[in-house]
Amino acid sequence: MTGFLSIVTIAISVSALVYMRATDAKRRRVFGLKPRPRRFPLLVHGALWLPAIALIAFGNVAALLIWMGAVTVAGWGIAAMTPGMVDAASEATVAYRAALRAKTEHLGTLARQAFASGKWRLGVLLSSEQPGRPDDRVAALEARIAELEAELARRDEDAPRPGMLEAQGTTKTNFVIAGSRS
């Protein structure tokens, strides 16, 4: 229970710290970023401190101390990241997600192929017919290659391109705007 409570409360407070970093006026000024007002400041401070108050209310001193230690270290790590590192991290996350999606799709394709192949073999077995002539198999292979090429082209269109982030209005946009202004 202590471990579970610690993880949940740390996650809530760390999320609040990440948002506080993104909207910290001094940090944005020092790094030449466009000011970003902090919305619902009471809610943000609540998310930071309420987990500790809840742990005190529950009387779980162990989880409270773990929360204090972990938030201290995590807070340092969060604050120590420069905007450039934050951007790199968010881009790496986007790239990782895209790679994961591609991998999942690839596995799906392989599974479909294995299923189709098995069905074909099963069909051959059940119908006791001879396998198709070489000409038929070459034609089937060519059709499959065309299908895969179409799939590849579609994926290329879906993949994020340089500059896409700016268009989407992420933190990078702020950089570009701030950079061009200065």
Next chain:
Amino acid sequence: MLDQQRTKRLVAVHGWSGTVLGLLLYAVVLTGAVAVFANEIGHWSKGGGQASPKIPGVVHKTVMDLSREVDPSFHEEVSILAEEDGNLRVSFQRHQENPETGRTEDYAEIFRIDPETGERVSHNSVYLSELRELDRLAALERFLVDLHVRLYVPAPWGLFLTGILGLAMMVAAVSGFLMHRHLIRDIFTAPRARGLLSDRRDRHVLAAAWGLPFSILLAFTGAFFSFAISLGLPLVAMVAFGGDQQAAIEAVLGAPQEEQPVSAYPASLDYIILDSTERAGVAPRFIAIERFGTDSALVSTSHGVAEGGIVRQTLMFDGATRAFLGEKPTLGTSPSAGSAAVSIMGPLHFGNFAGFASKLAWFALGLAMSFVIATGMQLWVFKRVDSAGWHGFGRAVEITVWGLPVALLGCAVAFFLTAPAGDTYWWTPAGFVIASFIVIRIGLKAANVSATLRPIAGALCLLLPLLRHLTGGTSISEAVIEGELAVLSIDLLLVFGGLALLNMLPTLRPRASVPTPGPAE
């Protein structure tokens, strides 16, 4: 708001308090961070062990049978300990003169029992001071703890030294807090990397600002533990008891009682275990029975930490009637605020109150503190880069910062190489000394100390799990099957640390398009 003159004085106090003892302070803090995992390192080096062993509910018959085997003079104190390897250690001890030391010591008949089968695993007759030598595979964890507690300096000077270091850490932390005017406003301001000096200052200030509460807490509790035994008790004895240490000890721990006639019916230990488990919320790990088998027998049961708590409980029972006598205070004979304060010092300093989770948090805090000390010393030297007198100190800082981890890994290498047959209690510190000499030699010749020592540390990190396995340690598959989390976690931590030190892990490289940071305020 402090005026300029006071701020200048505080900067001097802060800098000199950290610099004069900085190298030793770094050694104590870094070894302290590692020593948080002392138990786990013990399990890792032995190949496994239970994280929180408990005495099983049925031991009364075993203890009574064993008590009949030993001479009644050994009934002065009987203890039962659940060992980490799953066995029960039942000790019967008496006081007698040790011919080797010429002092009166505890001499014990020690039986190790398999609690499941009731079979006797071993039987030794030893002085308790020699007991640790029997467990050769505990040498690594004990060396790390000794290095942290007293820097391997003979008692009581080692404790004095670490106590003073704790106070120096407190002075540095408090003066740093006072002289930093924008602590809260700068709490999210990352290092700006405009120039090497400001970058170093930003790194030091940011880490110190976040770690400030725990720096003060860990420094205070550490200094307390160092001074309480080495200086506190003799001082109290001198001031309040006219120099009579025995009277002081009796006032703190209670006076021994006169021995009573032998009781025909000693209380059932099994009942006491059941009762104490219900009261404490967790089964006992250690039971001590004073004046065993007499009408004045006193049974103390020591328990682990209950869910959500941080303090270990010790309960007392009448050894003849099994009546519950109350909770044993840490200090004195009755509950007090002082006793309560002392009882929370341990968990707050060691971080051992909630298993692996709390230890991980305390380990990270220790590393963060080490980072603050190292960057502080580097900053101090960097500011005096034009002064030739500080160049030697600058090199000493670099050698200590990177050399100490290498020496610690070196002592672990020496431990594993000698574990199958050698004297681990000699070779583990010897390995540390040899590694230190090699590191100092390399560091004195290297053009870039960190670039030279960092890959060595990384390679040693990767070597240790392999060496542990090759010298007969538990394999990964065995550890997985037997659920030896300590073995798996430390192997994983070493591999991860090794890859990071060798720059083989992906890192976040800041984008080139980041705007130039603005001036600091």
